[in-house]
Amino acid sequence: MIILALNCGSSSVKYSLFDWARKQTLAMGLVERVIAGGSFIVQSVPGREDFRLEKECPDHETAIDLIIRTMTEGPAAVIPDISAIAAVGHRVVHGGERFTCSVRIDAEVLEAIREVQHLAPLHNPPNIAGIEAVSSVLPQVPNIAIFDTAFHQTMPRHAYLYALPYNWYERYRVRRYGFHGTSHLYVSKRAAALLGKASCDCNLITMHIGNGVSHCAIRNGISIDTSMGLTPLEGAVMGTRCGDIDPAIPHFMMKMENLTPDEMDNLLNKKSGVLGITGRFTDRRDIIQAARQGDERCRLCLEIESYRLRKYIGAYLAAAGPLDAVVFTAGVGENSWLIRQMALQQLQHLGIHLDEQRNREAVGGGEKIITGDGSPIKAFVIPTDEELVFIEDVAAILDGRYAHHMEFTYSFARPDFVPR
Numbered sequence: 001m002i003i004l005a006l007n008c009g010s011s012s013v014k015y016s017l018f019d020w021a022r023k024q025t026l027a028m029g030l031v032e033r034v035i036a037g038g039s040f041i042v043q044s045v046p047g048r049e050d051f052r053l054e055k056e057c058p059d060h061e062t063a064i065d066l067i068i069r070t071m072t073e074g075p076a077a078v079i080p081d082i083s084a085i086a087a088v089g090h091r092v093v094h095g096g097e098r099f100t101c102s103v104r105i106d107a108e109v110l111e112a113i114r115e116v117q118h119l120a121p122l123h124n125p126p127n128i129a130g131i132e133a134v135s136s137v138l139p140q141v142p143n144i145a146i147f148d149t150a151f152h153q154t155m156p157r158h159a160y161l162y163a164l165p166y167n168w169y170e171r172y173r174v175r176r177y178g179f180h181g182t183s184h185l186y187v188s189k190r191a192a193a194l195l196g197k198a199s200c201d202c203n204l205i206t207m208h209i210g211n212g213v214s215h216c217a218i219r220n221g222i223s224i225d226t227s228m229g230l231t232p233l234e235g236a237v238m239g240t241r242c243g244d245i246d247p248a249i250p251h252f253m254m255k256m257e258n259l260t261p262d263e264m265d266n267l268l269n270k271k272s273g274v275l276g277i278t279g280r281f282t283d284r285r286d287i288i289q290a291a292r293q294g295d296e297r298c299r300l301c302l303e304i305e306s307y308r309l310r311k312y313i314g315a316y317l318a319a320a321g322p323l324d325a326v327v328f329t330a331g332v333g334e335n336s337w338l339i340r341q342m343a344l345q346q347l348q349h350l351g352i353h354l355d356e357q358r359n360r361e362a363v364g365g366g367e368k369i370i371t372g373d374g375s376p377i378k379a380f381v382i383p384t385d386e387e388l389v390f391i392e393d394v395a396a397i398l399d400g401r402y403a404h405h406m407e408f409t410y411s412f413a414r415p416d417f418v419p420r
C-alpha cells in the first residue's frame, strides 16, 4: 500500500510518499512559492540526487498536479502510475473541538473543517484546497485528515479555558486548542522509547521550535497544556508571530497608528516575532550569524527568544512534573545548540544539567541526549516526523486498526528516513 502524506501550507506543499508494506520512503519533497509566483519543486529520493524543477503553480491544484507528475513521469519518477497511490493523508491544522483523532474525509467532515476555518485563517484554507485538489485529481482514493489540534484535546478545562466571558466559549468556542499535535505526539513517543518506559508513564515537556513554535506539557503520555491557543499566535516568540503579549497592546497600537483590526492581526502574525525584533530576519541562522558579528538587535532577539523558552520550561515543570525529560525538536530545536544552551542554562537547581559538549554535538540529525549522565531530568534532541504520524494513521484507519492517537501503538519504523 502506497500512501501520500500532504502538508499544504499557505505558500508551500510538503509531501512524503511511503510504501507501507515495505516500510520504505519512496520520495519526499516540497513545492515552494505556490500562488506567490516563482514556484518550484524539489524532490529527494533515498540514494538519488535531489530533483528540482521550476514550474508556476498559481494554486494548490497545480502544485498537487506537479507533485503527482514528478512522482510518476520523467527522470524523478518513483511509481509507474498515479493508481499506485492507495490513500492520501492530509495535515489539517484546526479541527476545533469536534475532531479528537484522525478521520476519513467525506462531505460532512469537509464541511466541519470548513466551519472552523475562521479559527486558523492562515492554515485551514490551504489544507482544504489540498483536499479538494486531491479529490479532483484522484477521485477514487480515500483521503484522511490528521489534525494538529487532536493531540491536545485531552487538556483539562482549567488549561484550555481563558479568563474571558464564559459565553464567548459557549457561543463561539473561544478556548485554547493548541497545534503541532502530531509533532508533540511523535517526539513524546520517541522520548518514551529512549527512556525505556511506556509513554503512559512519562512526564515530558516537548519544545517544537521551528518557524512556528509551540510547547507541550505532557503528563502520563497525554497533553495537559500547550502554549498555542485559539490560534497559532499565542505562546513562544516565533519567526513572524509575537506569541504572548499584553492583550491591551493591540487596542493601544490600533489607536496610536490608526490601524484596522485586519492590519493589526497581520502585524502580529506576519511582522512580529524575531522578524519584528531584528527588523530583518526570520531565519535563526541569519540572526545567530549577525549576533556573532556584533549586531546588538540580533543578540537581544536571541536573549528574548531563549528567555521565553526558559520561562515555559519552568511553567510546564510545575504543570507536568515530576518530569522525565525535556525534548527539543523542529528546525531550531534540532539544529541550534546555541538557542538550546541559552534556554537551558542555569537550570541545574531544577534538575536539568546540560552537558555543553553533548549539546554542541547534537546538530544535523539523529536522536541525542544533551544532559549529563547524572542529570535528574534528561533533555533530548529528537528530529520530528509529522508525516510519519500521518502515514501510520492512514494505514491504521484503512486497516481498521485505528481507534485514537492515545490508544494506537505507533511503530514509527522509518529506517531510511533522512532528517531535514
Ligand SMILES: Nc1ncnc2c1ncn2[C@@H]1O[C@H](COP(=O)(O)OP(=O)(O)O)[C@@H](O)[C@H]1O
Pocket: 209, 210, 211, 212, 239, 282, 283, 284, 285, 288, 330, 331, 332, 335, 336
Ligand atoms: N542550524 C540552524 N541553526 C539555527 N536555526 C536553524 C538551523 N537550521 C534550521 N533552523 C531554523 O529552523 C527554521 C525552520 O524550522 P521548520 O521546523 O522547518 O519550520 P516550519 O516547518 O515551521 O517551516 C528556520 O526558520 C530556521 O530559523
Ligand SMILES: CC(=O)OP(=O)(O)O
Pocket: 093, 123, 148, 179, 180, 210, 211, 212, 213, 232
Ligand atoms: C500551527 C503552526 O504554527 O504551524 P506551522 O509551524 O507549520 O506554521
Ligand SMILES: [Mg+2]
Pocket: 210, 211, 330
Ligand atoms: Mg513545521
